[in-house]
Amino acid sequence: MPETIIQVRDLVKQYDDNTAVNSISFDVNEGEVFAFLGPNGAGKTTTVEIIETIRTATSGDIQILGMDVNKNRTEILKRIGVMPQDFSSFDRLTVWETVQYYARLFGSDVDIDGLLKLVNLQEERDKHYVTLSGGLKQRVGIAVALVNDPEIVFLDEPTTGLDPRARRDVWEVVKDLKKRGKTIFLTTHYMEEAEVLADDVAIISKGDIIAHGSVDGLIDQFCSTIHVAIKGAGPGVKEIADEMSLVSESLGNGNVQIEADNNEQVVEILNSLKNKNIGYGSVDIRKANLEEVFLKLTGESLIDKGDPK
């Protein structure tokens, strides 16, 4: 049984006239990548900053590394690493100087060049922060979050605003950190990011955790639909769906997508194609993703609301 490293109970954050976080509870286990998934304004950053001790909860019991966030701030800060949302740093310090500065704040004699290698920034070592691209800046943020060799690393929206390539680079760094045994608390509004990285996902919407589990578990629980897209097929396909009472959708160009409820139905669809001798170009079988889970749970799209400014 894995150790619980963060324990949140009945966390409430109330602002004057709105409730940002509405009595949420969850655990994060040691060594896992925990993803807090939700659109902007859902309460992700508020929650994570309360756990990081830089914001105060209205009520609730929050333990991190066995310590109460309200009582052991200094000790907690020494043992966690934080990359805040929209991380930025001093424009005219070099990458090396930036990491060195934060290392000095923690009184840490970490091997800075080793750290830069870990986040793949060796070549940018002597470049001024302001000259770096967005993806490189984010990696500086991750390096800075690691100067004190923390047990838990908080990454608040680490890939927001990055292009797909830079995003994948950051993901590689996160995977590497996980291999090194760090617990990673990730907030994101990209369901793909959660799918790729997270062992455990909590979906948050309007201050409430509406679902919590592994990626597969959540999909199985809330959106077990399997999309079977049959491309370049004849008119018989739609009839197969109708016979099985499944929803089908014409995608144009003779492409039809059938929504199967389980694996058996998928096999049945494929068998019917063969038995009825219906010719087709290709078949694409895809499970639902977290986006569809979110859509199903909230009736709202994650992406539209979550896109960066």
Added chain:
Amino acid sequence: MNFKLVYASLSITLKEFYRSKASMFFVLLFPIILMLLFGLIFQDQGETVYDLHVRDLDGGVNSQNITEMLGNTEIFNIVEVGDEVGDIEDAKDYLTEHKLNAMLVIPEGYSDGFDAIMIDRFLGIPTNDTVDVVMIYDPANTAAMTKISILNSILDGVNKAATGMPDVLVLEMETTVSDDFDYIDFFAPGIIAMSVMTTALFGTVTINTELRQKGILRKLATTPLSRSEWLLANILYQLCMAILSTISIILIGVGLFDLNPHLNLFLPLFVILNVFAFSGIGMLITRFVKEAESAHAAANAIMFPMMFLSGTFFPLEGMPDFLQTFAKVLPLYYVNEGLRAAMITLDEGTLMTSTVVLIILAIVIFILGVLLTSWKHD
């Protein structure tokens, strides 16, 4: 308070400053421009010579004497006006036409009249006769007023001399400081006080609102760096800026305008206290006013009254009483007074008052800064 963290924070802010041509330019240039500007404006203060246009309609010995005498005072540079002015009305037109502010007209018959009175006096015949000279002036012009009052006092002297009575009361004028000091010496301490205040106040506000907007303050909040360590590092950084601008002001003053200040430990002391007080105020502003623009507006709201009401540009004596009283609650007033005392007058009472007031203020503001500002947000 961990001084290693203060030092680390100070050194990165200094590094950033050194690498930014723009901020270097402004920290050094602003005081230099002020100094050049005011240095040039007030360069000749104290040795001012006024042009005085004189039309001598009389042309006699006595009228020539008085013209000559006015010229000899070295206050007036006499410009004789010729035949184109034939009477008072001509003189008025002449003034308007040539955009002059005043002209002294000596009417015809002046010499004869003067002689007649002197002869009566000499013979002991009592007389109430006078001779007139006419000053034509533009009442809206302050320089004309100055000329009139100078002229009045000169003529007053002439009258007394003419009565043959010795003066009973003589006013001798001497400045409160030794003769080596010029107006620039009075002005330079004010410029130092003001530049240091502006740099400290705006520097702190700018750095902190910028770092807040970029989220760097939020990142710093997740490190062991405490708010008071950051505050102190900021103040020390502003102190470095203050030292740079003070040195450049003194160098410009000494090099170009014969500035001749006393240099003693009170100068750095007041600069340090100035920085502490105003960086602290800057920190408090950024604590309560989060947006960059409003924070700058707040800093301006604090700075401008100080600039004009604490005796930097204008002497306080000319102001209404309530403003003078108000000036005495402004921190910059004590910096101004203190720096003038330190660099020029060496007045011990002022030095002590300013030192005590500013030390108390700096401590109070620093403590408020530490108590009221916190990394945590709501």
